Amino acid sequence: MAGKLHVEVVTAERALYSGEADQVNAPGTEGRLGILPRHAPLLAVLAPGELLIRLGDAEEPIFVSGGFLEVFEDQVTVLADAAEHAEEIDEARAQEARRQALERLEQAQTDVERAELQAALEQAVSRLRVAELARRRHTRRIRQSTEEE
């Protein structure tokens, strides 16, 4: 029987998750990364998307806006630029952000501006997706007392 992963998800402002897991599924910039116990040492850049932590038959979906992931001897560290538990996502705000980004994208003049708006759009869309996925899934959540603001 393989051991468990130990997972830490932190942003500069708080710690979102700290505990054991059987599997971690993360949004790498080059594609999704599935991490199981005894994974080789890995350092990856994350794109905006869903970070899914599995423990037994329970799951913890977390939205990350980007960041870094390190795996070393079953220790998984996620350094997120910004992160939210799926249920913390403010969908109305994300909708609004998506609408604004789309609107401005049509009038964008420079490439830099366009790239920034594209990034904002990507963030809003993946935030919404994470919330949507979490609602549809109905799996049991990992019980954990996390630090709140």
Place this chain on the structure above:
Amino acid sequence: MPSTREIRRRIRTVKNIAQITRTFQMIASSRMRRAQERVQRARPYAEQIRELVSRLATVAGEDLGNEVALLRSRPVKRVGLIVISPNRGFCGALPSNINRKAASTALEIQEEVQRAEGQRPAVSFVAIGRKGRDFIVRTQQHLLAEFTQLSDNPSMNDASAVAQVAIDAFLSGEVDVVYLVYARFVSTTSQQPVAIQLLPVQPPQSAGSSERQRIDYIYEPDPRAIFEALLPRYVDVQVYLALLEARASEESARMVAMKNATDNANELVDDLTLAYNKARQASITTQILEVVAGAGEL
């Protein structure tokens, strides 16, 4: 000698002042604690980022310094100084200590560069907080940008905004080196204004085991790309920690200043009470003398 009524009025005023300053003191101490907690909370992230930066700097090799823009040092023609200062007063000598540190740092760097490179660089300031901004404007220094509307609980977004200004100025060649001046929180009663170099980034020495540095990691996409994505975040975090620590320092300075003000007010109340009693005693004595004198004449 002032009349007893006048003294009584002054005692009342001073007592009011003491009450207000004591309230300020308590507010400052709770805000200080909050800022300290946020520093604690930011620490795991900051340490991990620092560790990664130092590890990648080793892995990616020596020539990196010439290839990655945020690491590249060049002849210094213009120095950027980010000064983090309080927005409000009532915090004792802290703002002037920070401003003095900023001024002396600017001079030191100028002299150092002049010795090394033969010409004296100009200095531009980025002011965070009103006290530093006012000082820079008053002494007619060049102000590159100012942030006087930052919240009392600075967020990572605030820090990113400040870091972005610094990074943009550095990459566009507006400044060739950027320092951060802020008050380091030493203890509740002591703050130390310090200056640290922000740009070009100096990869920290690794605190971790050297064994871990030699491990073959899988890099996705590649070390160089990760490093380039990592450095701006490292700058953000340094600014974020400095902002938080500056907040803790500010509130601790305010706490001490307000405690002194309260103590002084209470001392003044004691003095005034003594004066009041003397005045009252004097007037009673006069009255008795008058009565006695009047009785003698009867």
